[in-house]
Amino acid sequence: MYSPPLTSINDTAASTNLVYFPAITICNINQMQKSVLMKTGFKNSKDINHLIDYYMEGSQSTLTATEKEEFDKLLKIFSGLNNWNHSNEPLNVVSAQPCKDALLRAERRTESGEKINHYNYASLSVSTDYGRCCSINVQLDFDNNDTRYLEPKDYSLEQLLSVQQGARSGDLNGIELLMDLESYEYSYFPRGSKGFLIAVSDPFDRAVMRQKGFFISPGTETRVLMKLNKVETSTDVQDSILYTAQRRNCYDTNYNDFLPKYYNRETSFSYRISNCLYDAMVTRVLQDCKCIPSFARFTSKSTNKFVKEMNQKWTVCIGEELICLKNLTNKWGREKYGLDKTINVRTNKLEDCLQACDYQYEILFTSSSEYPSEYIFPERKTAYCLILQKIRDVICKDPERKIVFEKKYFNGCAILATANVCLQPPSNDSSWSSFDTNLLNDNQKKLMYQYAKENVAPVKIFIGDPYITQIVRDMKVTPTSFIGNTGGLIGLCIGFSFISVVEFFYYIANTFVNLCSRRLK
Incomplete structure (x- = not known):
């Protein structure tokens, strides 16, 4: 009777009040600082390579018994000085550059034009598919009077979920960062370059850095202009009993349709397809590799029972387990390997990750110039x-x-x-x-x-236009249109109308009365 939703552009000039200012995730390409190794006595290149290979890259142990004994002594010192437990924390938690060293300054203007500056900013530290990174939630870190001067690590779960729509456009209403990558500290070379990997995403989204990230190199000043787009599914489609989530091909953002085990409101996330794919990856790694992936770290305020069970049952991936993890992450989200599905707690079944019914996405335009000018x-x-x-x-x-x-x-x-x-x-x-x-x-x-x-890279990130492109997914044929079209076609073909229906029943009733009258006579 009804057709699936049709994507149509409803309004090409909707207000930026309908979208969030995106969150910004910043990862130093280097995830192991030389000074961290030096403080704990790691000087021998074989010991350093083994530490990185076994606890960060993934490999079998190649040390002899004597070398292993010496390495274990250094590892014990390393763990004690850095307060690191390799059973429940990935190495990059203590080895990557701290956010307060990376972010020399973060600046944004308020609605009234006042400048808010955070110097040597210890922004929220998050674990991603790339490694340990810094996350800036623009509304909580700058715009909200109740949270802008709090330590981001102290945000409550309610505050993390309280971000509201309403983004401001224009160069002066963006966020300006002054970043220092400390290239002389590099001792981990997953790539042949130095710099930062940056991604912008929905504030309730955990960005997949290896898919969304772009590079910022030192010695350049970069402008990142964002064009925002919002996709919505009409309430008629979402509320209709005729449209299941699978038929409308999207899930409600409030988890009424689909509730992942790990990436949900109890861990400060709303439903987004990238969060669902993260959840699918965590589930698969636990199943196949028998360990916790380094990116499965959540806010300490979380009450999620599945996260607690995971932390009690498994340890963080190391050694050969990391090889298993990397083999899976190289297939991120691919249907062929079943990495586009995860457990829906609502039904306790393995179900497809679908796009959220309402979501925003960004189109980025970057430009850069040489920095600094000597004079x-x-x-x-x-x-x-x-x-x-x-x-x-x-x-x-x-x-x-x-x-x-x-x-x-x-x-x-x-x-x-x-x-x-x-x-x-x-x-x-x-x-x-x-x-x-x-x-x-x-x-x-x-x-x-x-x-x-x-070492230094200034970056300005801002929304260019004071409007967004709004795309509304709606019914291809509404009930009213269906009745009108059906009536029109029948009328056109056989001259049928509502009067014809009345006449039809009148003649049937009249015939029945006449037959009854004849029998009585």
Whole structure:
């Protein structure tokens, strides 16, 4: 009687109030810092390679009994100093660059135009298919008065789920990041490049970094313009008893149709197809590899019973288990291998991951230019001071980080120790606006320029247009249209109408009365 929903463009100029400002996920390509290894005595290249291969990349142990004994001693020291338990935490939790070191500054304006700055920002640390990454939820981190000055790790489950629609467009209403990748700390080379892997996604979505991520390299200033689109399924289709989830080919975002075991509201997620595919991967890894994948880490506020059962029953993937994990993640979401299905808790059956009935997606346009300009850089005093303070007051005060830093920048700490500028802690831009760059000598300026060129990457991410493209999926033929079309076709073909129906029943009744009258006579 009815046709499946037809995708049609309902309004090509809907307001940005109907969408969320996307969340931003940032991963340093390097997931193992040299200084972390140095602090715990890992100096032998064979020990370092074994640590990375066995606990991060996936391999069989190739150490002799004597080498294994020595390695275990180092591992015990490493675990103690970093408070790391390799049974329930992946290595990158303690080995990857901390967010406060990666994000020198994150800036966004409020609706009234006030600048909100987070310096050396310890944003929410999340586990993805790539590794340990930093996540910025723009509304919670900047726009919400109740949460903008909280530590993101302290957000409650209710706050994580409280993000509202209403995004602002324009260059000045985006978010500006100043990032430092610390390339001299690289000791893990999954790729032949250095930089950051960045993805933008729905705030309730866990981005699949290897599919959505794009690279940002140091020594470039990048602008990322977003064009947002929203797809909705009409309430007529969602509420109709004639349309099952499979027939309309989408699931309700509030989990009325489909409830995954791990990625749901109890772990701060709404239904999205990428979350469903993550859930499918976790389920399959537990089944085939008998271990917990590194990306199956959730907020400590979660009350999800399946997550608790998983953590009690299994340990984190290591060694050959990681090989099994990588074989599966290379087939992410593929129907051929059944990775497009997961358990629906509502029915306790394995069901397909479908798109959400209502969702948004982003089209990105990036452009970049060389950074920094040798002559203008000292005049960009906020960025200049943040970099200088980090090197002089943080890196050079840490013995291991200092050694790693000075292997790349010889005698760099001594050179910057006499830089008597930028002495106040970062609180606002004006506190550094008056320092005289002439107070710096040529060696200091040269080192600062070289460091920024090789490590620093400013990025601005913003919504371009003050409108979005809204696409509404609706019934191809509504009940009213169906009745009208049917009546029109019948009338056209045989002259049938509602009056004909009345006449039909009148003649039948009349005939029946006449027959009864004859019998009575």
